[in-house]
Amino acid sequence: MGIRTIVLAVIVLLIAALAALNWGILLTPTAMSIGFMQVTAPLGLIMLGLTILLAIFFVAYVVYLQSSVLLETRRHNKEMQAQRDLADKAEASRFTELRSFLETQENTHMARNAERHSALLARVEQLESAVRQRADQTDNTVAAHIGQLEDRLDRRGAPVGTVETGTGTTIIPPAPNY
Secondary structure, eight states, X not given: OOHHHHHHHHHHHHHHHHHHHTHHHHTSEEEEEOSSXXXXXXXXXXXXXXXXXXXXXXXXXXXXXXXXXXXXXXXXXXXXXXXXXXXXXXXXXXXXXXXXXXXXXXXXXXXHHHHHHHHHHHHHHHHHHHHHHHHHHXXXXXXXXXXXXXXXXXXXXXXXXXXXXXXXXXXEOOOOOO
């Protein structure tokens, strides 16, 4: 309970206690003027009735204010929820946009990597071909040199010695003169 509610409850209890204690005085008829004529009526009862009527008016006014505040709060909450939903949708849209951007970047990088890979494979194949060609040239050069050496040996003369083996005759060439 708030302090205002306690103060109002104490005031209402005081008015009710005063009315109960002085009920006889409140019911005593008195001559009173209502502006254009004189009337005899219990002034205390009329004042108590007007006080109760004023209290009812104030309670109705407080209920009206409270209900209007509740309705305004409800409307405000609905607007806030609509704004939250809109913000969530915008955020989801940004996430979707970011995802598509990242996928595009990833696809670009994958394409570049594939191009680099194919270029690297082509370069490796080119190098392998060059190595094979160089190996073939080296084989041919070595074979030509061996052939030249055999020709020189054949021109110098007969073999220096022969050795009999189980599979055939082996010719031992002479030692070169350097």
